[in-house]
Amino acid sequence: MTAGDDTVETRELTYFVAVAEELHFGRAARRLGIAQPPLSRAIQRLERRLGVRLLERDHRTVELTEAGETLLREGHAALAALSAAVRRTRRAGRDAPSLVLAAKPGGDADLLPEILAAYAATPGALPVDIVFSARERGAMVRDGRADAALLHAPREDLTGLAVEELLVESQVAVLPRGHRLAGRAELSMADLDGEPLPRWPEAVPEGSFGIAESGQLMHLVALGRAVAVVPRSIRANLRHDLVSVPVPDAPPTTLVLAWPQDARSRALAAFVRTAAEVARRAGQA
Amino acid sequence: MTAGDDTVETRELTYFVAVAEELHFGRAARRLGIAQPPLSRAIQRLERRLGVRLLERDHRTVELTEAGETLLREGHAALAALSAAVRRTRRAGRDAPSLVLAAKPGGDADLLPEILAAYAATPGALPVDIVFSARERGAMVRDGRADAALLHAPREDLTGLAVEELLVESQVAVLPRGHRLAGRAELSMADLDGEPLPRWPEAVPEGSFGIAESGQLMHLVALGRAVAVVPRSIRANLRHDLVSVPVPDAPPTTLVLAWPQDARSRALAAFVRTAAEVARRAGQA
DNA sequence: GGCGGTCATACCGCGAGGGTATCGCCCGTG
DNA sequence: CACGGGCGATACCCTCGCGGTATGACCGCC
Numbered sequence: 001m002t003a004g005d006d007t008v009e010t011r012e013l014t015y016f017v018a019v020a021e022e023l024h025f026g027r028a029a030r031r032l033g034i035a036q037p038p039l040s041r042a043i044q045r046l047e048r049r050l051g052v053r054l055l056e057r058d059h060r061t062v063e064l065t066e067a068g069e070t071l072l073r074e075g076h077a078a079l080a081a082l083s084a085a086v087r088r089t090r091r092a093g094r095d096a097p098s099l100v101l102a103a104k105p106g107g108d109a110d111l112l113p114e115i116l117a118a119y120a121a122t123p124g125a126l127p128v129d130i131v132f133s134a135r136e137r138g139a140m141v142r143d144g145r146a147d148a149a150l151l152h153a154p155r156e157d158l159t160g161l162a163v164e165e166l167l168v169e170s171q172v173a174v175l176p177r178g179h180r181l182a183g184r185a186e187l188s189m190a191d192l193d194g195e196p197l198p199r200w201p202e203a204v205p206e207g208s209f210g211i212a213e214s215g216q217l218m219h220l221v222a223l224g225r226a227v228a229v230v231p232r233s234i235r236a237n238l239r240h241d242l243v244s245v246p247v248p249d250a251p252p253t254t255l256v257l258a259w260p261q262d263a264r265s266r267a268l269a270a271f272v273r274t275a276a277e278v279a280r281r282a283g284q285a
Numbered sequence: 286m287t288a289g290d291d292t293v294e295t296r297e298l299t300y301f302v303a304v305a306e307e308l309h310f311g312r313a314a315r316r317l318g319i320a321q322p323p324l325s326r327a328i329q330r331l332e333r334r335l336g337v338r339l340l341e342r343d344h345r346t347v348e349l350t351e352a353g354e355t356l357l358r359e360g361h362a363a364l365a366a367l368s369a370a371v372r373r374t375r376r377a378g379r380d381a382p383s384l385v386l387a388a389k390p391g392g393d394a395d396l397l398p399e400i401l402a403a404y405a406a407t408p409g410a411l412p413v414d415i416v417f418s419a420r421e422r423g424a425m426v427r428d429g430r431a432d433a434a435l436l437h438a439p440r441e442d443l444t445g446l447a448v449e450e451l452l453v454e455s456q457v458a459v460l461p462r463g464h465r466l467a468g469r470a471e472l473s474m475a476d477l478d479g480e481p482l483p484r485w486p487e488a489v490p491e492g493s494f495g496i497a498e499s500g501q502l503m504h505l506v507a508l509g510r511a512v513a514v515v516p517r518s519i520r521a522n523l524r525h526d527l528v529s530v531p532v533p534d535a536p537p538t539t540l541v542l543a544w545p546q547d548a549r550s551r552a553l554a555a556f557v558r559t560a561a562e563v564a565r566r567a568g569q570a
Numbered sequence: 571g572g573c574g575g576t577c578a579t580a581c582c583g584c585g586a587g588g589g590t591a592t593c594g595c596c597c598g599t600g
Numbered sequence: 601c602a603c604g605g606g607c608g609a610t611a612c613c614c615t616c617g618c619g620g621t622a623t624g625a626c627c628g629c630c
Binding site for chain 4: 309310311321322325326329342343344345346347
Binding site for chain 2: 006007008009010011013014050051052053054065066067069070071073074075077078081082083084085086088089090092093097144159160162261262264
């Protein structure tokens with residue numbers, strides 16, 4: 001009876017998400033670049049179509065209903081899937097196809113050069129564009145900006161991605177050369193209690209400066225403002241004024257190659273296979 | 286420069302998917318309930334907006350370009366996410382909230398009654414609606430028709446779902462009472478070579494009748510038209526004219542409880558916790 | 571009690587989207 | 601080889617959905 005049309009236009013959904021995030025029709029309308037009345041009507045129409053009240057609006061305040069919270073969360077995901085589809089389609093239509101790999105500077109455990117060389121030797125290999133990003137790599141894969149990314153599990157969220165484990169790495173603490181613990185042969189996490197944060201590069205404490213890049217982090221460590229616990233492979237590129245000390249009881253980090261779980265590209269499959277092969281060889285050596 | 290509008294309306298995407306699946310504008314238009322010319326224009330507009338050619342149309346034939354295949358695959362997923370969002374929103378707006386659990390008849394390893402009882406005893410428990418389906422359970426969770434499902438790994442695809450393992454089960458062969466192998470204490474997969482299919486209930490061979498329900502399968506077995514290899518828990522409900530024989534070398538099946546990986550419902554979380562607890566206790570007993 | 575702010579309503583104009591008719595092209599066929 | 605049939609594209613028209621402006625209804629605040 002109420003059933004009606006089961007489809008929701010992306011415009012309507014975009015509008016709703018804006019209002020749900022702003023909780024204010026006027027601001028949302030400005031953000032969307034339209035006037036407020038059409039926005040009000042669009043939301044009403046959407047509510048009518050879904051047969052569900054999404055926003056409880058009092059003359060003073062706007063708040064989400066249960067259903068509204070659901071649509072905000074799920075709708076956001078749906079819009080992301082949609083723009084990912086668009087981005088991937090655009091990329092697939094380019095005349096010069098390539099693979100985009102998102103990596104973190106210094107976060108490749110030095111495997112990348114060998115992987116790239118091995119892949120380039122593969123028949124039918126595409127050019128590989130490396131994009132560096134410290135925090136957005138997972139999102140870049142999910143939204144189609146990148147074909148694959150090197151991520152660190154379990155530090156980074158892998159939901160929605162297919163992964164291939166490349167390397168399990170124990171962790172080391174990075175300390176200034178003169179630090180009281182710098183001479184120790186190894187440390188436990190307990191030894192580091194009370195040391196200045198950020199202990200984990202990506203978990204930026206609220207209110208502190210964001211660490212966008214490992215160079216910044218290392219700089220902070222050198223200044224005695226922080227202590228970092230990072231995968232041991234970064235030891236190869238350590239600044240001369242820093243030392244590393246193994247931390248056996250820190251949970252090991254796994255370097256993984258991640259890609260969209262429903263990807264079908266032959267080139268990507270070959271790249272993944274090659275990377276796994278290179279990592280396996282490196283692990284044995 | 287070409288950038289233009291980054292948004293694609295769901296109607297356009299639906300249209301494209303129809304054409305891409307039919308590979309024929311006329312048929313697609315009929316399926317969509319519109320005339321052919323507007324459909325042609327919509328596709329052209331979409332191509333213009335994306336800046337990519339999606340369909341190579343010769344006066345005789347229509348075929349997908351690389352980009353078109355990408356958009357078909359990804360767009361399909363995006364539309365699914367969208368209708369899942371709508372369905373979940375509608376359900377969240379119902380005045381009588383409940384949990385919908387998809388199960389397979391006979392596929393609950395007899396855990397379900399206890400799980401339901403334990404959950405119902407939980408403070409704030411919602412009513413649980415059980416929906417039976419043999420093949421669609423995973424899809425039902427993905428598209429929002431169900432909040433959770435009991436699935437059998439690795440037989441069923443779990444991508445995109447969060448899961449909790451409930452029970453690892455070894456498998457048994459189900460045979461007619463008079464079968465030549467019925468007296469054996471155990472069997473290997475090799476013993477079953479050459480036995481009539483379907484060996485696996487969900488893998489329905491092309492061209493045979495679909496086995497929609499385990500009663501049908503058991504009937505086929507009783508008629509000597511098939512041999513089934515299934516989780517051992519079904520032994521409890523076996524027909525009197527059938528016998529079961531352990532098959533130790535068949536890969537074990539895991540009964541898992543699966544739900545959408547980004548679900549946030551408190552009720553669902555409680556249900557999952559309860560189910561895991563019940564399964565753990567049952568496993569110890 | 572006026573004033574400002576908020577969301578809803580009224581009314582209007584335009585353009586996107588759908589329909590019909592037709593074209594242009596190619597192929598199969600007698 | 602001429603012709604008809606089937607296909608997608610184009611031309612043209614019309615409707616209605618969407619957005620804009622103006623205004624209303626309601627409320628809290630100075």
